[in-house]
Amino acid sequence: MHYFETEFIKYKNNELFIENVKASDLIKEFGTPLYVYSKNHFISQYKKFEQAFSEINHQIFYAMKSNFNLSVINTFVQLGSGIDVNSEGELFRALKTGISPSKIILTGVGKTREEIRLGIEKKVMMIKAESEEEVELINRIAAGMNVTAPVALRVNPDVDAKTHPYISTGLSKNKFGIDSSAALSIYKRRNEFKNIQFTGIDMHIGSQIASIEPFVEAISKLSELYFELRDEGLDLIHFDVGGGIGVQYNNEKSFTIEEFAEKTIPLFKKLSCKILFEPGRFLTANGGVLISEVLYNKQNGNKKFIIVDAAMNDLLRPTIYQAYHHIQPLQQHNERVDIVADIVGPVCETGDYFARDREITKTHSGEYLAIMSAGAYGMTMSSNYNGRRRPPEIIVDRDNIFVSRSRETFEHLLWDEKII
Numbered sequence: 084m085h086y087f088e089t090e091f092i093k094y095k096n097n098e099l100f101i102e103n104v105k106a107s108d109l110i111k112e113f114g115t116p117l118y119v120y121s122k123n124h125f126i127s128q129y130k131k132f133e134q135a136f137s138e139i140n141h142q143i144f145y146a147m148k149s150n151f152n153l154s155v156i157n158t159f160v161q162l163g164s165g166i167d168v169n170s171e172g173e174l175f176r177a178l179k180t181g182i183s184p185s186k187i188i189l190t191g192v193g194k195t196r197e198e199i200r201l202g203i204e205k206k207v208m209m210i211k212a213e214s215e216e217e218v219e220l221i222n223r224i225a226a227g228m229n230v231t232a233p234v235a236l237r238v239n240p241d242v243d244a245k246t247h248p249y250i251s252t253g254l255s256k257n258k259f260g261i262d263s264s265a266a267l268s269i270y271k272r273r274n275e276f277k278n279i280q281f282t283g284i285d286m287h288i289g290s291q292i293a294s295i296e297p298f299v300e301a302i303s304k305l306s307e308l309y310f311e312l313r314d315e316g317l318d319l320i321h322f323d324v325g326g327g328i329g330v331q332y333n334n335e336k337s338f339t340i341e342e343f344a345e346k347t348i349p350l351f352k353k354l355s356c357k358i359l360f361e362p363g364r365f366l367t368a369n370g371g372v373l374i375s376e377v378l379y380n381k382q383n384g385n386k387k388f389i390i391v392d393a394a395m396n397d398l399l400r401p402t403i404y405q406a407y408h409h410i411q412p413l414q415q416h417n418e419r420v421d422i423v424a425d426i427v428g429p430v431c432e433t434g435d436y437f438a439r440d441r442e443i444t445k446t447h448s449g450e451y452l453a454i455m456s457a458g459a460y461g462m463t464m465s466s467n468y469n470g471r472r473r474p475p476e477i478i479v480d481r482d483n484i485f486v487s488r489s490r491e492t493f494e495h496l497l498w499d500e501k502i503i
């Protein structure tokens with residue numbers, strides 16, 4: 084088998100380290116399943132992004148849906164990032180870091196009245212609208228509050244991001260955004276919306292996008308609309324590109340942020356406004372691992388199984404997107420044989436697996452496996468299914484270890500529940 088390593092999560096003397104901390108030492112202290120994050124991976128990814136776009140007027144809004152651990156959000160806030168929130172719950176969490184609401188974007192295809200009201204009341208930088216009815220509602224709510232709400236329309240550019248259908252969002256058949264011609268007519272009716280100021284235009288075409296072309300196509304399409312609006316006398320102050328930049332989960336082909344910047348900066352330079360980005364996965368995915376203990380090895384017919392103590396409730400991505408996560412032992416055993424096995428969890432679902440027919444070094448009960456690239460859409464998509472307590476989240480910063488969230492207790496599982 085091969086081993087997946089990054090600058091901050093790699094083997095030293097055959098032992099997996101997160102920065103300067105040996106993964107097996109963390110297990111002794113915190114048990115498994117266990118999420119561990121590398122703070123300096125997050126910082127380094129953020130700085131790479133910043134650097135790549137330094138020559139244009141821009142702002143990053145971290146998409147906290149990828150990892151909403153307070154310490155992780157705060158790491159980006161400390162670096163100057165804004166935040167993209169998708170619900171009042173995310174807004175609540177974001178504000179806990181002390182970030183100014185003027186650095187928050189409120190997103191979401193189905194915002195409730197309360198969410199819109201809260202966004203306006205807190206004075207978020209911009210509310211994205213995804214339908215004409217929502218624009219009308221924002222206008223009514225703002226009028227009732229006697230204020231003007233800053234709004235950007237999320238335009239659906241009808242571009243194929245060529246990613247998993249569940250995380251593709253920029254096609255007309257997807258529920259997201261407003262098509263270009265409808266968006267144009269809403270912007271043109273701007274005088275009717277007396278309590279809205281249209282400040283921008285927005286897109287987000289999908290996630291884990293592996294090539295730059297769909298971005299270029301979508302940015303070009305939206306730019307045409309931007310210029311048309313300028314000719315109509317509407318000067319937008321920002322152009323929001325959304326997120327979606329893919330990362331490596333294995334050895335797949337992807338592009339660097341520098342290549343992305345090189346292809347897109349010429350397009351952005353034609354626009355005379357600020358460029359906003361909402362990266363999530365790019366900043367967090369490879370900064371996290373989920374560590375799990377091997378409980379059993381078994382064989383049904385010809386099929387081998389490795390049963391571990393983490394499950395689909397801890398990391399759902401393989402189950403719902405057939406997503407690849409590299410899995411490797413905490414100790415490199417170069418002399419051991421490889422086997423082909425399914426790596427599965429204890430939940431009573433056939434879909435509870437982390438890998439199928441995966442070539443992996445033989446590991447025994449009581450040894451540990453690291454499920455890699457679990458920093459994005461891992462803990463945020465976890466649940467208590469099968470009465471399972473959510474794992475702790477540990478943050479490593481060089482030699483330092485912080486428990487950002489401890490393992491849930493059984494009491495958490497019963498949160499305010501009563502027997503009638």
Ligand code: LLP
Nearest residue numbers: 146287290291326327328361362363364460
């Ligand atoms: N902006 C908006 C409006 C979004 O909906 C998203 C992600 C992002 C930004 C950040 O996208 P990123 O840079 O992380 O690709 N659970 C799925 C991914 C869902 C993405 C949802 N929206 C997964 O585990 O692959």
